[in-house]
Amino acid sequence: MERGVRVLIADDQEPVRQGLHSFLALCPEVEVVGEAASGSAAVRLAAECHPDVILMDIEMPAMDGLEATRRIKEQWPEIRVIALTMYARYQARALASGADLFVLKGCAPQDLQDAIVRSGADAGLDAQVK
Numbered sequence: 817m818e819r820g821v822r823v824l825i826a827d828d829q830e831p832v833r834q835g836l837h838s839f840l841a842l843c844p845e846v847e848v849v850g851e852a853a854s855g856s857a858a859v860r861l862a863a864e865c866h867p868d869v870i871l872m873d874i875e876m877p878a879m880d881g882l883e884a885t886r887r888i889k890e891q892w893p894e895i896r897v898i899a900l901t902m903y904a905r906y907q908a909r910a911l912a913s914g915a916d917l918f919v920l921k922g923c924a925p926q927d928l929q930d931a932i933v934r935s936g937a938d939a940g941l942d943a944q945v946k
Contacts, residue, residue: 821936855879
């Protein structure tokens with residue numbers, strides 16, 4: 817693989833962002849390029865950081881993850897958005913908003929890592945799921 821999958825973490829809860837960042841720092845095929853505490857910050861950072869994949873929480877202040885996903889996919893359709901939430905009830909709405917994948921926060925860490933690497937491969941990277 818030439819470079820890691822560039823990931824932006826968007827979640828309004830700082831401990832969640834820190835936990836995801838710490839976990840992803842252990843994954844050699846992933847590079848965290850930014851963190852956003854709101855949907856509006858996620859849209860802004862998508863323009864600044866040029867991520868391959870965004871882990872997008874649904875319930876956030878200023879702009880929820882559904883609206884942020886819609887805006888990001890309109891401007892940068894090549895960015896893969898993984899809706900990452902506690903609530904399965906959001907699956908249909910997240911996918912209708914343009915999310916490429918839907919993952920529950922309670923999933924196994926390896927499943928999340930695999931989803932990120934696969935999404936990076938979908939974005940045209942040479943990443944391989946190990």
